[in-house]
Amino acid sequence: MADSGLENRKILLGVTGGIAAYKGIELVRRLRERGASVQVVMTPGARRFVTAQSFQAVSGESVRDDLWDSEAEAAMGHIELARWADIVVIAPASADFMARVVAGMADDLLSTLCLATDAPVWLAPSMNRMMWANAATQENVRVLEQRGIRLIGPATGDQACGEVGPGRMSEPEEIVETIVASGLLSSDRLAGRHVMITAGPTRERVDPVRYLSNHSSGKMGFAIARAARAAGARVTLISGPVALPTPYGVTRIDVESAAQMHRAVHETVADVDIFIGTAAISDYRPVATSAHKMKKTGESLTLKLEQTTDVLASVAALKPAPFTVGFAAETRDIERYASEKLERKKLDMIAANKVGEDSGGTIGFGTDENQLTVIWAGGKHELPTASKVSLARDLVALIAERMAATENQRNNRSA
Ligand SMILES: Cc1cc2nc3c(=O)[nH]c(=O)nc-3n(C[C@H](O)[C@H](O)[C@H](O)COP(=O)(O)O)c2cc1C
Numbered sequence: 001m002a003d004s005g006l007e008n009r010k011i012l013l014g015v016t017g018g019i020a021a022y023k024g025i026e027l028v029r030r031l032r033e034r035g036a037s038v039q040v041v042m043t044p045g046a047r048r049f050v051t052a053q054s055f056q057a058v059s060g061e062s063v064r065d066d067l068w069d070s071e072a073e074a075a076m077g078h079i080e081l082a083r084w085a086d087i088v089v090i091a092p093a094s095a096d097f098m099a100r101v102v103a104g105m106a107d108d109l110l111s112t113l114c115l116a117t118d119a120p121v122w123l124a125p126s127m128n129r130m131m132w133a134n135a136a137t138q139e140n141v142r143v144l145e146q147r148g149i150r151l152i153g154p155a156t157g158d159q160a161c162g163e164v165g166p167g168r169m170s171e172p173e174e175i176v177e178t179i180v181a182s183g184l185l186s187s188d189r190l191a192g193r194h195v196m197i198t199a200g201p202t203r204e205r206v207d208p209v210r211y212l213s214n215h216s217s218g219k220m221g222f223a224i225a226r227a228a229r230a231a232g233a234r235v236t237l238i239s240g241p242v243a244l245p246t247p248y249g250v251t252r253i254d255v256e257s258a259a260q261m262h263r264a265v266h267e268t269v270a271d272v273d274i275f276i277g278t279a280a281i282s283d284y285r286p287v288a289t290s291a292h293k294m295k296k297t298g299e300s301l302t303l304k305l306e307q308t309t310d311v312l313a314s315v316a317a318l319k320p321a322p323f324t325v326g327f328a329a330e331t332r333d334i335e336r337y338a339s340e341k342l343e344r345k346k347l348d349m350i351a352a353n354k355v356g357e358d359s360g361g362t363i364g365f366g367t368d369e370n371q372l373t374v375i376w377a378g379g380k381h382e383l384p385t386a387s388k389v390s391l392a393r394d395l396v397a398l399i400a401e402r403m404a405a406t407e408n409q410r411n412n413r414s415a
Pocket of ligand 1 (some may be wrong): 045126
């Protein structure tokens with residue numbers, strides 16, 4: 001059931017002559033962990049930084065680095081190699097290599113492959129910040145993007161040369177996640193489906209400077225949005241205030257309050273096939289919002305709160321309703337509360353997790369890891385502690401599976 005997003009995919013990894021060439025080793029490891037086959041092609045420049053033997057050891061394949069290697073060409077010629085790849089990733093991509101691609105050069109094996117392939121090409125630039133900022137490089141970036149070549153990064157931070165700024169190669173994990181999330185290698189499990197996900201907290205204003213909110217970081221919802229997109233779905237992500245970048249290829253709508261979340265959901269939900277409510281939407285809001293900052297009075301203060309509209313229940317009550325999945329973040333008795341919520345709100349599925357002090361402070365809100373107990377009418381599945389990214393993938397696979405089963409049941413009943 002688990003879908004790594006890269007199972008059996010064929011990835012041609014190009015490594016060029018930059019300081020970050022060593023990070024390519026880690027990248028090969030991570031791609032292979034996800035089940036991909038990796039063929040490494042090095043430029044002569046790359047070989048000055050890392051040996052072909054290192055890449056051979058981690059990729060399990062002999063490394064190609066010579067356009068004129070007749071023995072290698074006899075096994076798989078460069079044109080066959082270009083056709084073999086489902087995707088071409090160049091990491092690190094040097095300034096020189098990017099310029100050669102822009103110029104359409106074919107003076108070594110890797111640049112020739114870039115010209116000869118019709119597979120999507122990703123570049124992860126890596127260079128000194130001045131080289132990156134240089135007008136020539138920036139012009140090359142513009143042309144590459146115009147031609148449909150995708151760039152990952154570069155990241156900003158400490159550089160090998162002692163400087164600080166943009167130009168560092170993105171970390172291998174980020175490169176892998178970006179490729180998976182792009183949907184270019186998608187499993188098509190949710191192709192043709194529209195998935196709506198709510199994420200993050202809401203803010204209920206007390207006065208112009210204060211609000212009621214919670215600790216939700218939005219990480220789980222954003223990871224699910226990526227996973228759904230990688231499974232081929234069209235994804236709409238409605239998010240409360242969070243500090244997270246929009247996942248590739250996902251339509252994002254930003255809101256602040258529970259009322260805005262409710263409105264944004266119902267404006268778009270009509271053609272949604274799957275609704276996943278991960279947002280921690282405030283159950284209550286102040287009855288009145290003060291127009292001016294409230295002053296200290298020396299007295300105690302009572303805030304009168306009123307209930308907000310339940311977004312999840314309102315979606316599940318639609319006729320017809322999308323396949324509706326809720327989240328239950330509980331501090332105790334999680335399965336009991338989750339089952340009650342599943343029934344009360346008439347959900348198709350609920351994913352329960354433990355949050356707060358009881359969870360030892362290591363899982364739940366704000367963290368990168370989580371664990372989920374997924375419950376539906378007549379069934380249950382445990383997703384043990386893992387990164388939110390990997391949990392999101394498994395949850396999306398489970399949702400696709402359950403949704404197909406529900407649709408089958410409905411069809412059988414109406415037949
Ligand atoms: C020690 C050293 C480090 C280098 N690091 C980088 C780098 O990080 N990024 C880059 O674009 N070029 C870097 N260069 C320059 C490239 O190696 C050079 O432009 C080379 O022609 C790249 O060729 P290739 O892309 O075919 O491998 C470095 C050169 C040296 C000598």
